[in-house]
Amino acid sequence: MSARSEAIEALRAEISLRFRDAVVPPPRPRGIVVPSGWAAVDRGLAGGGLGPGETAVLEGAPGAGGLALASSWARAAALGGEPVIVLDTEGSTLPHAWVPPPDARASIWVVRPEVPADVWPAADITLRSGAFGLVVVLDPEPAPPGVGPRLVRLARDREARLIVAGKAPFAPTARVRLRLCAVEWDEAPTGAAPAGRALEARCATCGVPETGATEVRSDDLRTDRLRPTARAADRRAPSGRLGSAARQSGRMGERRR
């Protein structure tokens, strides 16, 4: 046992001895709970985040904030000292989403396999190593049979967290459904420009019924993909102002004055 481990053991024993009544054994003694960074989502998850060995699936149409939530979760994990690896199936995300916070205690790596189907072997390698606290898989292809349970087992054994943004080949511990509710627009000299968006998140944890919809406000409207695939339809008229389809959809018609 190294000197540092001995010191930690001694400190742990002393704290337990001195504050026997005050020390409450943590519910997950072998790792930290990584919050998502979105308070509304954390409130909806049992435990306030993702614990070691747990899995989550982020569901939502393109533009609903799935990538933003995954990015926030990765940055929160890096901040908490858990190394993060992101498996970007399409290789289309822009780098700014994966810049770790300035005071992060761990790094974020991004793997962009050339063949989309390679994302599952990559997930296997990263989970099997046990060296990453959070593995994020973005928009994966359908997995071959047996891959899902194996990844869940690896995540549990190695005390890693696995987040899949898209369709997951396993039953996750937590499921977050995202929906774009409204986009706020600013008047600009060249026409209306988006200023913020309101998202709706519904969280469901294994064994706990799905929570009601909670509203999440996001001001980060930067493009996060280089080659967007299917996108939400642009409801603006060619002039840049809101078109008739948008006006009909209630909240989309709200403008910020």
Next chain:
Amino acid sequence: MTLAAARARARTLRTAEEDRQRLAQAHREVVRRLIAVSPRIAIDGPVRAWVEPIGRDAAWCARVRTALAGVGPIAVGLGPTATVAWAAACAVNDGHREVDGAEARAFLDERPLEVLEIGGEALDVLAALGLRRVGELRAFDAGSLGMRFGPAVAEARRRLDDADVRRPTTPRLEDDATVRVSLDDELDALGPLAFLLGPACDRVAATLRARALGAVHLSLALELRGGREHTVDVRTASPLADGRAALELLRNELDRVRLAAPIAAFRLGAPATAPLRPEPATLFGGRGRDDAAREVALARLRTRFGDDRVVQAAPVRVGPDLLRARWRAAEGPRIPPAGAMPWRRLDPPARVAHGFAQVAGRCRRIVRMGRVERASPPWWEDGRRRVHLVAWAEMDGPLLVMLRAVCDSACDDVWEVVAWVD
């Protein structure tokens, strides 16, 4: 001196081809033995070593001779300068001679000019001029000797005036954590090599671990049929304590190797080592994430998908909003160009508090700091002005470290150690 001339002087002279490897091995052995009697040793040439004496007495000389017993005839000379010590050693064939400061000049003046190691041709010219003793050379000044007989003679004359800079230095024993395996049957493929490489990696790692060291550079030399050699190098960002991780990293590199000829032998060594880090742990948790396992996983991903497919995002502080970050190659084992210093990056950086920081396995003090320079133009974020600063510093060890700081107008500066080299 020609071989014929040497034979004419020594009838029992035996000759052998120069074998640098054998000579280096003999030097290592000499240093290993001498380290028991002195902390500072410098090997100089094939048959001479400068050693800092611990006490000037016959007992210490006897210990030196005991330490080197079996090597051959040992002459030990003690003197106030290296020139006097060498002359004293030359005065005895197999024994020791001590010359103190008071008698040094008289002793040296009586010695033949050969003890000054001037060189054959100049020595012959000086002898022809009637200069055969050191005392006779002392009558001339170094400048005029240099103009007439060359810089070697001038240098020898300066050494007589206590300007002898030859000193023993701190010895650096070459790492003996090397395993060499000769194969009875040559291997045509790399697959079976893994079975032999595993125990070799374990042995190298265990040898280093016993000294609280880990390998940061592993070198595997594959000796091929026909005398050719193929070298595979693996560098790691953190010292490896586990032989299995070393094996995995080497296997990843071997996957890319195409053999030009069957393997006859291999040699595994650790040319660069670093103090082992304490095991990562959390206060109320178990063990932390294993750095070596992460390096293995990243190496596997690189091997499978290509080096450019594993990246990290780096922030960019200038330019339009969408270009505020860029991709860069992920940190990991990279072979630096020849001559590059073996910088070791600290990930995450070690924060400096009250002049101390946790670097290379222990808490070290900043001894000296270089000029602080601005790394990027200032920028404003959330109404606060920020500047990036960098500086070089020397920490005890001694280590050369690179410091960086983010100076925020709203709070105190925070300095961090981002890389170090010993």
